[in-house]
Amino acid sequence: MECLLEGLVAIFEHIGGVPTEIWFDNTRTIVTKVIKGGGRDITEHFQRFCEHYRIRPIFMNPESGLEKGNVENKVGYLRRNELVPVPRFDDLTEENGRLLDRCETDMRREHYDADRFISELFEEDKARLLPLPSVPFDTAxxxxxxxxxxxxxxxxxxxxxxxxxxxxxxxxxxxxxxxxxxxxxxxxxxxxxxxxxxxxxxxxxxxWLPYLTYIARKPRSLRNSGIYDMMPQSMQIYMNNCENKECGRVLKVLAELTERTGFASAVKTVDEAVRLNATDPDSQQSLYRRTYADVPFLPPLENKALLPQQKVIPFRNDLKMLDAALKKGGVLNG
Known part of the structure; x- marks a missing residue:
């Protein structure tokens, strides 16, 4: 259901409007029962979606592919022209956006029957679309x-x-x-x-990050967790050679630092501590503060001749002479 509705919303937003009616197969995602005489029982979520966008859903007769043969042909056309060879990508949403852009490019050709560009015909269809609602439907x-x-x-x-x-x-x-x-x-x-x-x-x-504190209490489980694979090799070697108690202390510090600024900075700190052979908790915390504390850089003071010279005040054991030099009353102020 989430895939279907997200796809429809993506189309509506791409074309800038909503069709007054859409034809659907009798997929169990949205149709719970086919009623004799042409009626349909549909899921509540899909019904609310249609009411939100003011769509009139039209359902095809079961096992009657000829009713929408042109649509079936278009599916094959897109497969052959846009999905061969099978594309590889990391983000499905981004790939769908690129596919919509390629569909826009594909409309810049003549319609097989109308002797006009498909893009021109589509502009006429867009004039009949319903406006997008001010608030999008939550498809989750x-x-x-x-x-x-x-x-x-x-x-x-x-x-x-x-x-x-x-x-x-x-x-x-x-x-x-x-x-x-x-x-x-x-x-x-x-x-x-x-x-x-x-x-x-x-x-x-x-x-694995929410489990880091738990693993610190049971350091023997480290090798069986994804945390171990996320560590640099130098840290892995160190963890393999230290005792459970020491390993637990390092993992505890790693968990505390992760909560502050994230796992990457915490690993960098602990890995540097391992390199410097400073793996006790206090040294790791100090190294972390030195690396990530938000302290502005202060350049060294220049030794200029304009700096005042120190004045030597000889007073031996007589505090009255010191009071007079400082002009602050000294013992007179109690």
Missing amino acids: LYTTSKTDKYGKFTLDAGKHRYSASPAFCESIVNLKITSSAVTVMDADMHKVVRHKRLYGDEHERMD
Whole structure:
């Protein structure tokens, strides 16, 4: 549902309006029941989406592909021209944006039947679009999930597993799910951790940083965690050779520094401490403050002749002479 609705919103915003009606297949994502006589029971979320954008959904007859043959042909056309060879990309949203731009370019050709450019025909269609609503529809799915004793939960009938935090072991967490992300939130809807959404055969998505304090208490678990792989090789070698107690102290400092300015700066500090053989907690904290404290740089003072010369005041044991020199009353002020 999130993918479908996000795709529709992306189209509406790209073309600058909303069609008055859209034809749909009877996908179970939106249709819960096909009623004899042409009616449809649709999901509440999809119904609210249609009412928000004032769309009239038109559903095709089951197993009647000929009703929209031109649309089916366009799917094949786009596959052959834009998705061959299979594209590779890191961000699906960005790739979809580039695909829409290429579709705009593709409209600069003559229509097969109208003897006019497709872009000209589309401009006439755009004049009949409904205006975009002032407030966009929230297409995300909001739900809850129960975590296990490790602070993890599953989605998609147990197929995909995500981490929350050790602070949320065997408890209920709130979830905001979009096509690209799964955000874990606490009872006050504050973000705990955000994961890239899993699809296909990829089974688990872990964010190890919330588990860093827990690992510091049980340093033997370090090698089995993703934290170990995130460390530079010099730190890994040091952790392999130190005892559990010492390893735990280093990890505790690493967790504290991570909470202040992030994992990257914390690792840099601890790695530098390992290089200098200053791995006790006080030395690491001092090194961190020296590296990341927000103290402005002060240049050295220049030794100029204009500086006043020191005045030697001989007074031996007579404080009255010192009082007179300082002109502040001295003992007279009590």
